[in-house]
Amino acid sequence: MMRVLIVHNQLWAHYKSKLFSEIDRAIQQASASDELLVAQIALYEASRKGMQTGGTVRYEYPYRVLFDRALDEVNFSERRAALFRTFDEYRPDVLNITGYFDWAQVLLMFYARWKGVPVVISSESSSADHNRSSWKELVKKMIVNRANAFFCFGKTSADYLETLGVAKRAIKVRNAAVIDEQVIRERFDEAKNTSQAPVTRKFVYVGRLAPEKNLPTLLRAFAHAAKRPASDWELLLVGDGPERAALEKLAAELGIGDQVIFAGGFPWYEVPRWLAQSDVLVLPSQSEPWGLVVNEAMVCGMPVIVSKTCGCAPDLVRDGVNGFTFDYAHLAGLETHLRFFIQNLDRIIGMGTESLKLIAPFASRPVATQMAETYRALAAGRKGA
Structure with missing residues (x-):
């Protein structure tokens, strides 16, 4: 049995919902005993509350909303405590964090690695996104090189990870920018x-x-x-x-x-x-x-x-x-x-x-299948270690 925990910022992200649903389908298709849980930190970003889409988004995957309010209203201490609690309760075999910009998720990643749980980082960043200072890049190098595998939106985000010292072979998905x-x-x-x-x-x-x-x-x-x-x-x-x-x-x-x-x-x-x-x-x-x-x-x-x-x-x-x-x-x-x-x-x-x-x-189903296969390989490696 394999348990996968994905940490994501907000429930109201329609294309992510499609991707998570396809990941769950791929996991279940390979083994009905395997499980997925998406820990949604909050409902929405405050600036996007008006974009709530009601019944137009299908949440056809297992998820848990940690805070029933805007992401902007959840402070670091709350996020950290809720994420660690969810991790300990769920006891995943693989952890997938969706960014290295949130220190609560970064600390959870280090905790998972200390527990022997492999970590996947999903990255959308590229070198052209913002002006970057040298010390921030050094911190990012330290963070990303503790992960086991990476999912990237596309070539620009994969190339950026490689400049941070990530090995090509660790980038398992290079076309994660999917829509419904x-x-x-x-x-x-x-x-x-x-x-x-x-x-x-x-x-x-x-x-x-x-x-x-x-x-x-x-x-x-x-x-x-x-x-x-x-x-x-x-x-x-x-x-x-x-x-x-x-x-x-x-x-x-x-x-x-x-x-x-x-x-x-x-x-x-x-x-x-x-x-x-x-x-x-x-x-x-x-x-x-x-x-x-x-x-x-x-x-x-x-x-x-x-x-x-x-x-x-x-x-x-x-x-x-x-x-x-x-x-x-x-x-x-x-x-x-x-x-x-x-x-x-x-x-x-x-x-x-x-x-x-x-x-x-960039079709959602084959991309999700690649991700599910990555989780399975990491979980098998952990259990075989």
């Missing part, structure tokens, strides 16, 4: 089948209207590439945030106010209906640990234009194949890629088909 591809595709197809064909072509951005998203550059590039009457393309912005008023003003100043649609913010499960009205996704961010909206668009068979500083770019975008990458500070580069699709409508479907091929390795 079934729900996204079903809702996309439903919207396509029930709505009339759009009158105009559209580029679409989905995300917060915030400074780090680099949206003024997108507006300026779009104005140069698609200004009427030469083009009838539109730019659809799905999301809300502190920059909305400034962006609306900029669109008017650029003379494209009637071509830019500010749709407002919507929960994740409504995003597919906006993608169904669009042709090409654009993610121009200055900083983006991954960019799961790119997965969503590619699952729907769409081409993508993504800045090189988005963590997903090395894994998911092949220039000239399923879209393009660009330097977020290089307006002319983004303008060129926008103009490519305006002038080559016949390439959109084919490049969207290539997106479907490139996103396939």
